[in-house]
Amino acid sequence: MTCFSAKRQSTVYTDGRLRGSDFSRVAAHLRACDSCSVYFDQIAKVRSATGELSGAKCPTRLSLKLRVIASRERKAVEENNGSRFRAMWKQWRFRLDEILKPLTLPATGGLLSSFILFGILAFTIGTASRAVNYEVPVVYEEQPGVNLVPLQLGADAVVLTISTDNNGRIRDYAVRDGSDSFAGDPGKLQSSSIALPRFPSVLAVAHPVSGDISISFTPLELRQ
Amino acid sequence: MNPGKLSILAGTHEPISEEDARIVRGLRAGIEDAYEELIARYQQPVFSIVYRLLGNQNDASDVVQEVFLKVFRRIGSFRGQSSLRTWIYRIAVNEAHNHHRWFTRHCCREVGMESGPERPCSLESAPDPGRSPFERALDRENRTLIEEALGRINPDFRTAVVLRDIENLSYEEIGEILQLSLGTVKSRILRGREALRRELTQRLDPGFAEAFT
Numbered sequence: 001m002t003c004f005s006a007k008r009q010s011t012v013y014t015d016g017r018l019r020g021s022d023f024s025r026v027a028a029h030l031r032a033c034d035s036c037s038v039y040f041d042q043i044a045k046v047r048s049a050t051g052e053l054s055g056a057k058c059p060t061r062l063s064l065k066l067r068v069i070a071s072r073e074r075k076a077v078e079e080n081n082g083s084r085f086r087a088m089w090k091q092w093r094f095r096l097d098e099i100l101k102p103l104t105l106p107a108t109g110g111l112l113s114s115f116i117l118f119g120i121l122a123f124t125i126g127t128a129s130r131a132v133n134y135e136v137p138v139v140y141e142e143q144p145g146v147n148l149v150p151l152q153l154g155a156d157a158v159v160l161t162i163s164t165d166n167n168g169r170i171r172d173y174a175v176r177d178g179s180d181s182f183a184g185d186p187g188k189l190q191s192s193s194i195a196l197p198r199f200p201s202v203l204a205v206a207h208p209v210s211g212d213i214s215i216s217f218t219p220l221e222l223r224q
Numbered sequence: 225m226n227p228g229k230l231s232i233l234a235g236t237h238e239p240i241s242e243e244d245a246r247i248v249r250g251l252r253a254g255i256e257d258a259y260e261e262l263i264a265r266y267q268q269p270v271f272s273i274v275y276r277l278l279g280n281q282n283d284a285s286d287v288v289q290e291v292f293l294k295v296f297r298r299i300g301s302f303r304g305q306s307s308l309r310t311w312i313y314r315i316a317v318n319e320a321h322n323h324h325r326w327f328t329r330h331c332c333r334e335v336g337m338e339s340g341p342e343r344p345c346s347l348e349s350a351p352d353p354g355r356s357p358f359e360r361a362l363d364r365e366n367r368t369l370i371e372e373a374l375g376r377i378n379p380d381f382r383t384a385v386v387l388r389d390i391e392n393l394s395y396e397e398i399g400e401i402l403q404l405s406l407g408t409v410k411s412r413i414l415r416g417r418e419a420l421r422r423e424l425t426q427r428l429d430p431g432f433a434e435a436f437t
Binding site for chain 1: 253254255256259260263267272275276285288289292293295330335363366367369371385388389390396410413417418420424425432
């Protein structure tokens, strides 16, 4: 056995874990080799001296601290009924609450402001949509060829008088000229869109005027 | 029978003992006696291991608190595949190493105001009444030398030596705690003792050298 091999066995030899032929070989080498014998002796003394270090006394305060820790953890176990998932959920909920806490006030203020602003603006949305929804009257007479007012223009001025109701609809009309006049036929108004206007866009920004409206048609004289 | 005490054991398997299984079940159920028993049983050995690994009483106290906190919180994940003692010691060794790494990384860069290197705090042990004052002084001196030498060797080797020579754990238990093979455990113990031998022979006064030569 070489010194290197013998020294590698010093741990188990010193600890008494070497048995049988291995022990005999090492023992024989130690009898023959003085340096290894000294080495093994020193290792045994180091082991013995290190072993005498045992007995580092635990401080009294540490015992109290450990009991405080135990009490706290035991209480946590009781609260969670021993459930790990409940304990983990509580931990994460606590962390989430701590993260969101600084954002609570500005978030609430922002939400409230949004509600108030939206509430104010909500009333104007319908009005704006009515104003934007502008219908251009394309067909103003459903029965083409039927004159609303049988009016014939001649050399004299003609005055057309229209009576409108509160909704701006023509309820009666009359035509007068120098020689003749006639009253209108309200029955003819039933089928006429211009007499019975339904223009919500116009009505959204204007008020119908009730009363009599007189329109005068005066022939023009052109001189050369 | 006191309903707070668990005496019926079921569902346990080797190598956990009946005592360990009872404590584990008590901890999981939040029984106060189980907590008290765990502290009473493991407080001293855990502190001893951690103190020997760190060499500082205050640091050891802090680490021991961390160890027990982890034990209480992780008891639910203890499967009984090793003994309770092995499991607790493993946590203690890991925490001590983590603390040592953190300390080395953050605090060693600072230059202290004290002159000279800081000696490890040597805790008092009960004096042997059969020894003379001279012999007790010699013992104290030797103990200080060995503690200083222990603090200077490689942390991995120091751990192995502490667990074997001071805590008297078997190679198999040390292997379980450190998650190492038997061969590696023996190798680390060997190299730790060799390193201690070198440290002591370099620093011993010739008058005391007789104790080690």
